[in-house]
Structure formats: structure tokens, C-alpha cells
Amino acid sequence: MINTGDKLICTNGNPFFVEGQVYTVGSIINQKFFEIEVEDGDHWYATKDSEGIYVRFNSLKGNMSDAWFTKVKLQAHA
Structure with missing residues (x-):
């Protein structure tokens, strides 16, 4: 589940996402x-969705790859 304020790390970038x-x-x-x-x-x-977390760039006629992300897991402090 994604919530407002969650942190996502980009795992496959493009010119818009590093x-x-x-x-x-x-x-x-x-x-x-x-x-x-x-x-x-x-x-x-x-x-x-079932593919993962991404920003789709298909409107650019295949000239740019989609940006993919994964949710950052918070570390518990001991």
C-alpha cells in the first residue's frame, strides 16, 4: 500500500528521475x-500495480524509458 509521505527510491531512472x-x-x-x-x-x-511502481512515459513515443521505483523500508531503532 502507498500512502502520502512514503519515500520511494528510483531503481531505473531516465532524464526526469535519477x-x-x-x-x-x-x-x-x-x-x-x-x-x-x-x-x-x-x-x-x-x-x-502488479508490474510494480512506475511513472509511464509512453506518450513520448518510446523515446524514453519508464521510471521505476521501490518503497523505502524504514529501519527500526533498537
């Missing part, structure tokens, strides 16, 4: 779609 960088989940649209906040205060719409 591999290894952590991004914050913004508003939740529904169970499948949500916003990922970027540095300039803007956001991109992301999807979480």
Missing part, C-alpha cells in the same frame, strides 16, 4: 494512481 534518488509520495488519487513529488514543487503521476 536512479538512486529518493522521492516523496504526494496526493493519493486512488488505489492505483498517486503523485510523486519532484524538487521544483511539481509532481508526476505514478502507478502501483
Whole structure:
């Protein structure tokens, strides 16, 4: 489950998302779609489904790969 404020690390980037960088989940649209906040205060719409977590870039006619993410797991302090 994705919640507002969750942290996602980019596992496969492109010119818009940097591999290894952590991004914050913004508003939740529904169970499948949500916003990922970027540095300039803007956001991109992301999807979480059986394929994983990603921002689809198919509108760019295949010239750019999708950006893929995984949820950052918080470490418990002892």
C-alpha cells in the first residue's frame, strides 16, 4: 500500500528521475494512481500495480524509458 509521505527510491531512472534518488509520495488519487513529488514543487503521476511502481512515459513515443521505483523500508531503532 502507498500512502502520502512514503519515500520511494528510483531503481531505473531516465532524464526526469535519477536512479538512486529518493522521492516523496504526494496526493493519493486512488488505489492505483498517486503523485510523486519532484524538487521544483511539481509532481508526476505514478502507478502501483502488479508490474510494480512506475511513472509511464509512453506518450513520448518510446523515446524514453519508464521510471521505476521501490518503497523505502524504514529501519527500526533498537
